[in-house]
Amino acid sequence: MAGLFSSLNVGDAQYAVSVTDKTQAETMQLCTPTCSTNGTHSDGYTGAFEGPEKLLEMWFASTDSAAMICADSGAELCGDDDQDQWSELRSGLRLVPRAVWRDMLELVHCQVLSTLCNERLDSYLLRQVSESSFFVYPHKLVLKTCGTTTLLYAIPRILEIARRYLGVTGVYQVFYSRKNFMFPxxxxxxxRSWEKEVAYLDAHFPEGSAYMIGKTNRDHWHVYLCGPYQEATTPLLCALDDDSTANNSVEVSPQVCALSRSSSRSTVHSLIEAARVGTPSSPPPSDTTVEILMTGLDPHRMRAMYLGGASVLEGSLGGKAVERATGIADIYPDSASDSYLFTPCGFSLNGLQGDGYYTIHVTPEPHCSYASFETTVSCDSALDLNSSAGVKKLVEQVTAVFGPRSVTVTVFKARGDTAPANPSGLPCTGGADDGGKAKAALLADVDTAPPVFASVAGYKSVDRVLYEFDHYWLRYAYYAKAD
Structure with a gap:
């Protein structure tokens, strides 16, 4: 393909976007297309698209190492459709065949556009009546859909999948949240109402709790929490291949029973040996999520989100052009990203960095404009999600891309009592162990609330709320563009 060229004015700058054969090759290496596209405007589009997403997060164990595979004889794990460079590293929910996930997503009215994976998690960029994303870890999944998707109808199917492939009979914890709808x-x-959603959730999770955060007569945010409970997993006997010399009578704990038919023999042996000697588990990973929800987007900046703005190419190539032209690519420059420009407009992105993800969805039409940015990336020193300066920098970078009139920011952070008293298994204080004091200081700080939101350039603070739940902190803020 000959190089294609287009230009875009964003703010006071003009960006020249060049798409070449090399760009196409790089894009194909990043993500694997799995179906055709028709953008956000499918059959039945009314001209009023619901940008605010429904977000469901379901955990079946406290950590990825606590996830385990039942792998019954009828399961088709890691078939041809599931093979990639990360196949040998997969465990837990990541071993559920992609065909099974696609079947579940049909209940939500979503289909898979492409996948992006690394050693820690898998991401799926979705489409149908919405711009949507799906993330799968060994122990949890995150499904985020906008438009008129029927997200909650996926819950029974997800529970069924977890029973079959993880051997669990319940959940560890559940989160469901959404901003107030524009077109309920x-x-x-x-x-159609928060009350109906809560009733449905309560039917599946009787001990859940529902909250509305923010002003009832302005933009606000709904959240439903359930758990965490004790580990939902039950110990299983992890058998090796018939020709293995390992002692198959060893019953290992859920923390090390993340095994599958694709696991190498050396991996299996090392896990079972760790169970025998009681190797301490590693500290739990960071559990902080920042979400930035924006309405009233700047129409000039939103030209990039239309086909013919940043690019004349629909799909992944157009998505890459949007990333470069708008500054999205500069937010997490060290990440791998999978993005998509829809016809006639709309943009989605999934990004992976370490054990974290970030995702962007954009509805650019002026009468219903909306954009969301969500991140769990904790390994980026420039954007520390647990510092006021890091969150401020992130919000300012994101709002500079979209120029919204109003901004909702939420920070969810796990409280210290969700972590083991001594997660490293090593001494925390005393003697000549210089690292002990550092560990003690770290453990003393794990129950610190998310930092107070700093001022955001160009915006005034309208609403601020801090919630102290049993196991999580939640800081909420609402900003309006300064006159």
């Missing part, structure tokens, strides 16, 4: 009457019956 256009939703399917279940999602």
């Amino acid at each position: 009457d256009q939703q399917e019956e279940l999602h």
Whole structure:
């Protein structure tokens, strides 16, 4: 393909976007297309698209190492459709065949556009009646959909999948959240009111709790929490291949029973040996999520989100052009990203960095403009999610891309009592162990609330709320563009 060229004015700068054969080759290495596209405007589009997403997060164990595989004889794990460079590293929910996930996503009215994976998690960029994303870890999954998707109808199927492939009979914890809808009457019956959604969730999770955060007569945010409970997993006997010399009578704990038919024999042996000697588990990973929800986007900046703005190419090539032209690519420059420019407009992105993800969805039409940015990336020193300066920098970078009139920011952070008293298994104080004091200081700080939100350039603070739940902190803020 000959190089294609287009230009875009964003703010006071003009960006020249060049798409070449090399760009196409790089894009194909990053993500694997799995279906055709028709953008956000599918059959039945009314001209009023619901940008605010429904977000469901379901955990089946406290950490990825606590996830385990039942792998019954009828399961088709890691078939041809599932093979990639990370196949040998997969465990837990990551071993569920992609065909099974696609079947579940049909219940939500979503289909897979492409996948992006690394050694820690898998991501799926979705489409149908919405711009959507799906993330799968060994122990949890995150499903985020906008438009008129029927997200909650996926819960029974997800529970069934977890029973079959993880051997669990319940959940460890559940989160469901969404901003107030712009067009609630256009939703399917279940999602037309928060009360109906809560009733449905309560039917599956009787001990859950529902909250509304923010002003009832302005933009606000709904959240539903359930758990955490004790580990939902139950110990299983992890058998090796018939020709293995390992002692198959060893019953290992859920923390090391993350095994599958694709696991190498050396990996299996090392895990079982760790169970015998009681090797301490590693510290739990950071559990902080920042979400930035924006409405009233700058129409000039949103030209990039239309086909013919940053690029004349629909799909992944157009998505890469949007990333470069708008400054999205500069937010996490060290990450791998999978993005998509829809016809006639709309943009989605999934990004992976370490054990974290970030995702962006954009509805650019002026009468219903909306954009969301969500991140769990904790390994980026420039954007520390647990510092006021890091969150401030992130919010300012994101708002500079979209120029919204109003901004909602939420920070969810796990409290210290969700972590083991001594997660490293090593001494925390005393003697000549210089690292002990550092560990003690770290453990003393794990129950610190998310930092107070700093001022955001160009915006005034309208609303601020801090919630102290049993196991999580939640800081909420609402900003309006300064006159």
